[in-house]
Amino acid sequence: MKLSTRLTTTAACVLALSACSKSESPPVATTAAATSEPTCGRVKVANMNWQSAEVLANVDQIILSAGYGCEVELVPGDTMPTLTSMMEKGQPDVAPEAWINAVRQPLDAAVQEGRLHYAARSLPDGGVEGWWIPKYVADQHPDIKTIDDVLKRPELFPAPEAKGKGAVHNCPSGWNCQITTENAFKAWGAKDKNFVLVDTGSAAGLDGSIAKAYERKQGWLGYYWAPTAILGRYEMVKLDAGVPHDKAAFEACNTRADCAAPVRTDWASAEVFTVVTDEFRKRAGPAYDYLSQRGWSNNTVNGLLAWMTEKQANGADAARHFLKTQPTVWEPWVSAEVAAKVRAAVGE
Incomplete structure (x- = not known):
């Protein structure tokens, strides 16, 4: 897909x-x-x-x-x-x-x-894109429905190399969704809410981070899309962005690496x-x-x-x-x- x-x-x-x-x-x-x-x-x-x-x-x-x-x-x-x-x-x-x-x-x-x-x-x-968490996390914490909700709980999604901080796993390097995820991270003020953006490096690295979290039943938060094999193997829940897709703003700024003021917007459904x-x-x-x-x-x-x-x-x-x-x-x-x-x- x-x-x-x-x-x-x-x-x-x-x-x-x-x-x-x-x-x-x-x-x-x-x-x-x-x-x-x-x-x-x-x-x-x-x-x-x-x-x-x-x-x-x-x-x-x-x-x-x-x-x-x-x-x-x-x-x-x-x-x-x-x-x-x-x-x-x-x-x-x-x-x-x-x-x-x-x-x-x-x-x-x-x-x-x-x-x-x-x-x-x-x-x-x-085609669906956005930020996802494992279903077992969603079941354990039914109050987490939106991106705003999840950013209140950095302790549930520990960063692998930043003790005390939460992690948002990024799209693979070189893909356009890496840029849009970075801009979403900025738009939602995730850094100020004690989160770091984790570079997964590749599709295999991103998939591996989900598999590892599932094996250990740990929290995981990051960008993913559907349909894909990994979501058939590991049940994940897409977070509600809390705002509709803003096509003009998304294309004008959020898709650009030099976007100075990214906006909060849902991803478009392809x-x-x-x-x-x-x-x-x-x-x-x-x-x-x-x-x-x-x-x-x-x-x-x-x-x-x-x-x-x-x-x-x-x-x-x-x-x-x-x-x-x-x-x-x-x-x-x-x-x-x-x-x-x-x-x-x-x-x-």
Whole structure:
């Protein structure tokens, strides 16, 4: 999955999760896909280079192929080059998980002109960012709901190398979210409230700090995002910023390293859509109906990514695992006839 804070470079992080056991309804659908013979023919589906998008592309490949008779080819992709190619060349046909915040203006223009179309929201929750604490800390201290609340309790989140101070763990070095986290730290006056900002160095370092805290059942406070594998493995609670997202202020100052007066603002929820070409939409028939209904929650994706990490599995493995083990999530996206074909393809 990709981060909205990294959309200025590759439009995502990946970051890319098990709370996914609950049954989900289709986020957009009200009726199942039709069961008439498919007409979609050959379909190029972008296989984006982060885990959540890789899994979704493989889910689409199986359902479109087995359920609708499409000839699906997965092609390498990334947010900017894929969407640019779709806008300019009409290929590939489908981008299953497009994080559109960084390309919203030209993409909206292409949609208004009828060259491209938004199908379902791939992640109805949107990409989520902010400051998080472990659920066991939240359960033990139900008074901690917001960033202001947590900054009153530095003793619960001890800094590893600053005795007597609390720690806020930063985003990995070199990522744009490192800057926004530093500015949030300043905006909330965390230093004056006896906290230090901890440089985790890398994604592995940030993940390792969470794992270590969980193993020892210690307090942890810091920046993270969803959907990601680490949130599928370790249950975390996102703190309420206590203020809405201020887009103008966030972009004008909080995203800049030289921001002199950062403001308190929530992080934006990244919009994540399936994008299709007009040519595909016109010929795909029921296959397009499926893509206009298909979407899953961050909890579901978090769990799948955690399973991938544990099993060292790839996107194709995770897609088959998902289709075998979570029919209550995906079967509402399609008709009973299509669901039977998919179950047969993955081996019930």
